[in-house]
Amino acid sequence: MTHDGGTHLSFFGATDTVTGSRYLVEHGDKRVLVDCGLFQGYKKLRERNRAPLPVPPESIDAVVLTHAHLDHSGYIPALVKRGFRGPVYSTPGTADLCTLLLPDSGHLQEEEAETARMRGSSRHSDPQPLYTARDAVDSLAYFHPHEFREPLRLGPGLEVRFIPAGHILGASQVHITAGTGAAKSSVHFTGDLGREDDPLMKPPAPLEPTDVLVTESTYGDRAHPRNDPTEALGDVVRRVAKRNGVVVIAAFAVGRAETLMLHLARLRRRDRIPDIPIYLNSPMAVDATELYQKYPEEHRLNEREFREMYALPQMVRDADDSRLLNLRGGPMVIISASGMLTGGRVLHHVEAYGEDPKNAIVLSGYQAGGTRGASLLDGATSLRIYGRDVPIRAEVVSLDNLSAHADGDEIMRWMGTCPRAPKMVYVTHGEVGASDTLRRRIQHELGWRARVPEHLETVDLAHPR
Known part of the structure; x- marks a missing residue:
């Protein structure tokens, strides 16, 4: 991939999907990959994780991460395994969370490959993980934490700043300035943008002036419900407890688990839910919760809410204790990962409790197309789990108002704070309908140029089209 001078941006992921965030910025002889995420969901998308990058990994000078969620960070071990040897820059919170998320991702991939091998459920005779837990641990040596707002120089005329994005611990917007004088241009990446009134995280910092904006659009075609998420969650718990059922909450281990614990602690303090056992069954979520104490700013x-959150659930680390929960029965609440039912301990709980109509499966965030969570939202009456079809008769509840993503209205208000219009807005990181809806709103309500880029497209930042 060669260019005649200038600064170029290539879209290697998140252009026709809500996962696989990867953007290549090229300036002079420097190549910087902004985000290095896994594709998730539909098999067609997941297969992109196995395909070679359009540029050799060893030719990339640095990776800059917006935050730790796997659709933004989960390809790093594979990139290192395939030859990348440069620094990975992120905020300290993101670096800390990646020490939990990446090895866990490698472990899950090893587990899935082994299960497929034993059950003969792969078209490959010897299925292999994309990377192992050991590969992930090795990749952590390349991380270089960098503070919010402090300029980071990546080469002549190339500077990066991390700006608070809300969303989860360590999450940032990334602002890149390239060139000098009249040839200077800037590109701003939203990463995953947090919410104005998130109960856990502070709101995203206002949008700074930029020549090009690359925005997420996860919820670009909808507004979050305005009802109180604490009460919505309380309704589910009270209803299921009354019938001696089990509430299985599928939660992203980083961010969502903490939010759920906060809401449940508030409900318990007000006597709005019965005094039934609550379990946090995710070693990674337990560790992540402790990290939130490290970054109170x-x-x-x-402090009181932290104490209440910690006192509320019984923390489950051991795999045997996790299995025992499947024999215990209700009433109880289990918070477990993964949030889209793509793997992890929550699948064992869905397998154990999904067939009984007195139980409930709660989806607490965005469900990407092609995931088991999305199938449940679409009304699926069975799920394929570990090679067998599990009937689902439990009540299925979606709590969209627990999302840590800004919705379409919040994104538009955030953009509206910018002192001047960018030359172009590229709408990414959303399903096709969500991205196109947000594109139209940006054009009609703000009068800005905006479009949805193509997968693998390259644009000139000085003359964006």
Whole structure:
């Protein structure tokens, strides 16, 4: 991939999907990959994880991460395995969370490959993980934490700044300035943008002037419900407890688990839910919760709320204790990962409790197309789990108002704070309908140029089209 001078941006992921965030910025002889995420969901998308990058990994000078979620960070071990040897820059919170998320991702991939091998459920005779837990641990040596707002120089005329994005611990917007004088241009990446009134995280910092904006559009075609998420969650718990059922909450281990614990602690304090056992069954979520105490400046919680959150659930680390939960029965609440039912301990709980109509499966965030969570939302009456079809008769509840993503209205208000219009807005990181809806709103309500880029497209930042 060669260019005649200038600064170029290539879209290697998140252009026709809500996963696989990867953007290549090229300036002079420097190549910087902004985000290095896994494709998730539909098999057609997941297969992109196995395909070679359009540029050799060893030719990339640095990776800059917006945040730790796997659709933004989960390809890093594979990139290192395939030859990348440069630094990975992120905020300290993101680096800390990646020490939990990446090895866990490698472990899950090893587990899935082994299960497929034993059950003969792969078209490959010897299925292999994309990377192992050991590969992931090795990749952590390349991380170089960098503070919010402090300029980071990546080469002559190439500077990066991390700007708070809300969303989860360590999450940032990334602002890149390239060139000098009249040839200077800037590109701003939203990463995943947090919400104005998130109960856990502070709101995203206002949008700074930029020549080109690359925005996420996860919820670009909808507005979050305005009802109180605490009460919506309380309704589910009270209803299921009354019938001695089990509430299985599928939660992203980083961010969502903490939010759920906060809401449940508030409900318990007000006697709005019965005194039934609550379990946090995710070693990674347990560790992530502890990290939130390390960075109090990034979130809204006070010391009392932290104490209540910790005192509320029984923390489950051991795999045997996790299995015992499947024999216990209700009433109880289990918070477990993964949030889109793509893997992890929550699948065992869905397998154990999904067939009984007195139980409930709660989806607490965005469900990407092609995931089991999306199938449940679409009304699926069975799920394929570990090679067998599990009937689903449990109540299925979606709590969209627990999302840590800004919705379409919030994104538009955030953009409206910018002092001047960018030359172009590229709408990415959303399903096709969500991205196109947000594109139209940007054009009609703000009068800005906006479009949805093509997968693998390259644009000139000085003359964006």
